[in-house]
Amino acid sequence: MTEQTSGETIFERVALVGIGHIGSSLARALKREAGLIGHLAISDLDAGARAKALELGLADTIHEEPADAVADADLVVLCTPIGTYRAISKALAPHLKPGCVISDVGSVKRAPIRDMAPNLPDTAHFVPGHPIAGTEHSGPESGFAELFEGRYWLLTPPEGTDADAVARLRRLYEAIGALVEEMDADYHDKVLAVTSHVPHLIAYTIVGTAVDLEGHLQNDVIRFSAGGFRDFTRIAGSNPIMWRDIFLNNREAVLEILQRFTEDLTALQRAIRWGEGQTLQDLFTRTRAIRRGVIEARQEVPPSADNPG
Amino acid sequence: MTEQTSGETIFERVALVGIGHIGSSLARALKREAGLIGHLAISDLDAGARAKALELGLADTIHEEPADAVADADLVVLCTPIGTYRAISKALAPHLKPGCVISDVGSVKRAPIRDMAPNLPDTAHFVPGHPIAGTEHSGPESGFAELFEGRYWLLTPPEGTDADAVARLRRLYEAIGALVEEMDADYHDKVLAVTSHVPHLIAYTIVGTAVDLEGHLQNDVIRFSAGGFRDFTRIAGSNPIMWRDIFLNNREAVLEILQRFTEDLTALQRAIRWGEGQTLQDLFTRTRAIRRGVIEARQEVPPSADNPG
Numbered sequence: 339m340t341e342q343t344s345g346e347t348i349f350e351r352v353a354l355v356g357i358g359h360i361g362s363s364l365a366r367a368l369k370r371e372a373g374l375i376g377h378l379a380i381s382d383l384d385a386g387a388r389a390k391a392l393e394l395g396l397a398d399t400i401h402e403e404p405a406d407a408v409a410d411a412d413l414v415v416l417c418t419p420i421g422t423y424r425a426i427s428k429a430l431a432p433h434l435k436p437g438c439v440i441s442d443v444g445s446v447k448r449a450p451i452r453d454m455a456p457n458l459p460d461t462a463h464f465v466p467g468h469p470i471a472g473t474e475h476s477g478p479e480s481g482f483a484e485l486f487e488g489r490y491w492l493l494t495p496p497e498g499t500d501a502d503a504v505a506r507l508r509r510l511y512e513a514i515g516a517l518v519e520e521m522d523a524d525y526h527d528k529v530l531a532v533t534s535h536v537p538h539l540i541a542y543t544i545v546g547t548a549v550d551l552e553g554h555l556q557n558d559v560i561r562f563s564a565g566g567f568r569d570f571t572r573i574a575g576s577n578p579i580m581w582r583d584i585f586l587n588n589r590e591a592v593l594e595i596l597q598r599f600t601e602d603l604t605a606l607q608r609a610i611r612w613g614e615g616q617t618l619q620d621l622f623t624r625t626r627a628i629r630r631g632v633i634e635a636r637q638e639v640p641p642s643a644d645n646p647g
Numbered sequence: 648m649t650e651q652t653s654g655e656t657i658f659e660r661v662a663l664v665g666i667g668h669i670g671s672s673l674a675r676a677l678k679r680e681a682g683l684i685g686h687l688a689i690s691d692l693d694a695g696a697r698a699k700a701l702e703l704g705l706a707d708t709i710h711e712e713p714a715d716a717v718a719d720a721d722l723v724v725l726c727t728p729i730g731t732y733r734a735i736s737k738a739l740a741p742h743l744k745p746g747c748v749i750s751d752v753g754s755v756k757r758a759p760i761r762d763m764a765p766n767l768p769d770t771a772h773f774v775p776g777h778p779i780a781g782t783e784h785s786g787p788e789s790g791f792a793e794l795f796e797g798r799y800w801l802l803t804p805p806e807g808t809d810a811d812a813v814a815r816l817r818r819l820y821e822a823i824g825a826l827v828e829e830m831d832a833d834y835h836d837k838v839l840a841v842t843s844h845v846p847h848l849i850a851y852t853i854v855g856t857a858v859d860l861e862g863h864l865q866n867d868v869i870r871f872s873a874g875g876f877r878d879f880t881r882i883a884g885s886n887p888i889m890w891r892d893i894f895l896n897n898r899e900a901v902l903e904i905l906q907r908f909t910e911d912l913t914a915l916q917r918a919i920r921w922g923e924g925q926t927l928q929d930l931f932t933r934t935r936a937i938r939r940g941v942i943e944a945r946q947e948v949p950p951s952a953d954n955p956g
Contacts, residue, residue, distance in 0.1 A: 421924075470871055490871055525867075532857055532868045537875030539919075540849055543912045545934040547904065548841055550911075558834075559841045560940040562779055562799055566846030568941055569878045575938035578931035585919050585927055595856065596916055600909070602859075603852045607905055610848075610894050615730075618894055622887035625854040629884035631869040632877055 348510045349439070350376040353411035355404045355426060357382045357391045358577075359472060360443045361417030362481030365396040367514040370483045374513050381407035382478075390478045405433045413510070415467075416442040420449055421583040427454040436461035439503045443469055445530060445580075447494040447523040449587035455496070463503035466523065468492045468530075469516060474576045487515035494523040531591035535584055536599060539592065541573035542581070657819045658748070659685040662720035664713045664735060666691045666700045667886075668781060669752045670726030671790030674705040676823040679792045683822050690716035691787075699787045714742045722816070724776075725751040729758055730892040736763040745770035748812045752778055754839060754889075756803040756832040758896035764805070772812030775832065777801045777839075778825060783884045796824035803832040840900035844893055845908060848901065850882035851890070 352368060352375045354361045361380065368375050381401040382388050388400050401407040408414045408430050416426060423442065434440065440462050442450050450466045458464055471489040473480065491511045495504050508518045544567070548559050563571065585592055609617040661677060661684045663670045670689065677684050690710040691697050697709050710716040717723045717739050725735060732751065743749065749771050751759050759775045767773055780798040782789065800820045804813050817827045853876070857868050872880065894901055918926040 492871070528864065529867045529871055532853075532860065532864075533872045533876040535875075537853055537879055539915060540853060540912070541875065542931055542934055543915060544841075544846055544849060544908055545937050546930050547908050547911050549933055549937055550907070551841065555837065555841075558838045560937065561944050562801070562838055563842045563941050563944065566844075566850065566882055567842040569882065570846055571934070571938040571941045573875055573878065574931070574934040576931075578928050578935070581931050582924050582928040586922055586924055589919055589922070592919060593916065596912075596919075598859070599853055599856045600912070600916075602856050603849070603905075603909070606848060606852055607902065607909075610898055610901060610905075613895055613898070615891050615895055619887050619891040621855050622851055622883075622885075622890050624858055625851055625880070625883040626887070628854050628858055628865075628869065629880045632872050632880045635870050635872065 345373050346509075347373055347376055348506055348513065349413040351379065351411045352377070352413045352415070353379045353381070353404075353407040354397070355381050355407060355414065355416045355430075356418035356422075357387050357396065357478045358417060359476050359478075359480045360469065360485075361415075362391065362394070362396055362478040363471075363483065363485040364415065364417065364443070364481075364514075365391075366481055366483035367486060368510075369396070371513055374510070375413075379407040379411065387478050394478060396478065404430055408435075408438075409433050410435050412438055413507070414438060414440045416440075416444075416450075416454075419577075419580045419583040420444045420446055420453075420587045421579075423450055424453040424457070427457040431457050431459055431462075434459060434462045437463070439463045439465060439507055441465045441467045441493075441507060443467060444587075445534065445584050446588040447492075447526045451494075451496055451523055463500045464496070465499060465504050465507050466494045466496075467507065467511075468494070468526065469511075471516075474572055476577045476580075484515070486511070489516055491516035491518050492526055493518060493520045494526050495520065496523070527588050527591045528595075531588060531595045535588055535592050536595045538573055538576065538581060539585065539596070540599070541570040545571050545574040654682050655818075656682055656685055657815055657822065658722040660688065660720045661686070661722045661724070662688045662690070662713075662716040663706070664690050664716060664723065664725045664739075665727035665731075666696050666705065666787045667726060668785050668787075668789045669778065669794075670724075671700065671703070671705055671787040672780075672792065672794040673724065673726065673752070673790075673823075674700075675790055675792035676795060677819075678705070680822055683819070684722075688716040688720065696787050703787060705787065713739055717744075717747075718742050719744050721747055722819070723747060723749040725749075725753075725759075725763075728886075728889045728892040729753045729755055729762075729896045730888075732759055733762040733766070736766040740766050740768055740771075743768060743771045746772070748772045748774060748816055750774045750776045750802075750816060752776060753896075754843065754893050755897040756801070756835045760803075760805055760832055772809045773805070774808060774813050774816050775803045775805075776816065776820075777803070777835065778820075779843075780825075783881055785886045785889075793824070795820070798825055800825035800827050801835055802827060802829045803835050804829065805832070836897050836900045837904075840897060840904045844897055844901050845904045847882055847885065847890060848894065848905070849908070850879040854880050854883040 378397045379399045380397040469491045687706045689706040778800045
C-alpha cells in the first residue's frame with residue numbers, strides 16, 4: 339500500500355488549483371514520473387501566472403476558472419492561500435466528478451476541514467494535506483520537481499474518510515519522493531505553530547523592528563547583518579498573503595504558543611536586567627539537546643532551505 | 648595604509664589568549680600567510696584545548712598561563728568570553744611589552760573598554776575588535792583559516808588611541824581577508840543588539856519553549872521541524888558561556904531593542920486575536936524591503952553560515 343507499482347497510473351486526470359511555488363513544484367514532480375498520472379490540468383486566476391505556466395510547459399491544459407480545470411478530474415489539489423478555500427470549494431463543488439479525491443497543501447489543517455468540507459458533495463473524498471517543504475520564493479517560476487524528495491507530507495483525513503482515497507493519495511506523494519504521515523488536524527496545527535508559525539511571526543517582528551530604526555542605524559544593521567538577523571530576513575521574505583492566512587487560520591494554537599514564548603522571554607529579559615548569569619547559562623545549555631535532536635532527525639531529509647508551503 | 652606590502656611581517660610575536668572557535672581560526676589564518684607574523688604563542692587554561700591545539704599544530708608555543716604567552720609579544724588578542732576580560736587583563740598587565748598592541752574579539756565593545764582599559768599600562772595600545780564571523784560550533788577543532796575572508800572585522804578604538812597601532816592591526820586583519828571598519832563602541836553595541844544579540848535571545852527562547860512541551864509533542868516538533876524552527880535551533884546551539892557574557896555585557900542596548908520587539912510582537916498578537924488581516928499583511932510586505940537590502944549587501948561577502956564570535 340505504501341509502494342508504487344512501477345508504471346501504475348494512480349490518477350487519470352489531476353487538477354491543480356493555483357500555480358505558485360508549491361503548485362508548480364507539484365506539477366513538475368507529477369509530470370516527471372512517466373505514467374504516474376494521465377492528464378494534468380491547472381488553473382490560476384492570475385493571467386501572468388498562466389502565461390508563465392504555459393511558457394514553462396507545466397501542464398497539459400491551463401485554465402482561468404477552477405471549475406474548468408476540475409471537470410472530470412480524479413484528483414483536485416488546492417494550492418492557493420488558505421483564505422481562498424471557502425470560495426473556491428463552493429465554486430468547484432458542482433463540477434466535481436463523483437468519487438474524486440480532493441486535497442490541499444495549506445500549512446494549517448483544521449481550517450480547511452471547517453471551510454471546505456461543508457461545501458463538498460458526499461461523493462467527493464476530502465483528504466487535507468500539507469507538504470513540509472518550500473522556500474521563501476513565490477510564483478510558478480520558483481518551483482522545482484525535487485522539492486518534495488525526502489520531505490514529510492502530512493495527511494489529516496477526518497474520521498470516516500474513505501481509506502482507499504487516502505491510500506491512493508499516499509501512493510502518489512510517495513511516488514514523487516515524499517515521506518507521507520497521517521495525523522490529527524488539531525495536533526498538526528499545534529506542532530506547526532511551534533515549528534513554523536510562531537518562528538515566522540517572531541522573524542517578521544524583529545525584521546519589522548529593524549525597519550522602524552532611524553535611517554543610518556538601519557543601513558548599518560543591513561550592512562553588518564550577522565547570522566541571526568540574516569537568517570530572520572530570509573524567513574521574513576516569504577509570501578505575505580500566504581502567511582497572513584496562516585496566522586488568521588491557526589489563531590488558537592499560535593496564540594497559545596506565543597503566550598508561552600512571551601512568558602519565557604520576559605523571564606530572560608528580567609535575568610538580563612538583574613544580571614542573573616546562571617539563569618541565562620542554564621537555558622542556553624538546555625537548548626543544545628533540542629539542537630542535537632534536530633540534527634539527528636535531519637539525517638533523514640536533504641539539507642535544503644525550507645519552510646512550509 | 649590599508650594594503651599589506653607583500654612579505655611584510657606586521658607583528659614579530661603574536662599571542663592569542665584562548666584557543667576556541669575564533670582563536671583557533673585566527674591562529675590558522677595567521678600561520679597560513681607566510682611571513683605575516685613571526686612567532687605565534689597561544690594560551691588556554693583548559694588542558695584538553697591545549698592538547699588539541701598541540702595535535703593540530705596551531706602555534707609555535709602553547710602555554711597554560713596567559714602571562715607566559717604574552718611575554719615579549721607585539722600583539723596580544725583575547726579570544727575568551729567577555730566575562731573573563733577583567734581578570735585576564737589584570738593578570739597580563741605586568742607582563743606586557745612596552746608598545747605592544749592589545750585587542751580582543753568579543754561581540755560587545757563598550758564592556759572591554761570598561762573592564763580592560765583601566766588595568767592596562769599606558770605603554771600598551773588597546774584597540775578593541777570584533778570579527779563578524781563564526782559558526783555555532785565551539786572548540787579549537789572547529790576553527791578554519793578561511794573564516795574571516797570577506798567578513799567584516801570592526802575596530803572600536805577609544806579616542807586618542809595611537810593611530811599607528813590601529814593601522815597595523817587593520818593591515819593584519821586585511822591580510823587574512825577581512826573587511827576592516829572603524830566605529831564608535833556604543834554604536835557598535837546598538838547595531839549588534841539588533842543584528843545578532845536580540846535574534847539570538849529570541850531563538851534561544853523559542854527553542855526553550857519547545858523544551859518545555861509535553862514529551863510526545865516535543866518529539867514531533869523535532870521530527871517535523873520546518874525551516875523556521877530548524878534555523879532557530881542552529882542559532883540556539885551556540886556556546887552558552889559566550890552568549891551569557893554577551894547579554895550580561897550589552898544589557899542596555901539589548902533591553903532597549905527587546906522592548907521595541909515586544910511592543911511590536913504584542914501589536915501582532917492583538918492583530919491575530921482580532922483577525923486583523925490587513926495589519927499582518929502590511930508588516931509582512933514591509934519586511935521584504937529589508938530582505939532585499941540584506942541580499943544586496945551580502946553580495947560582498949561569501950554566503951556561509953555565520954554568527955558573531
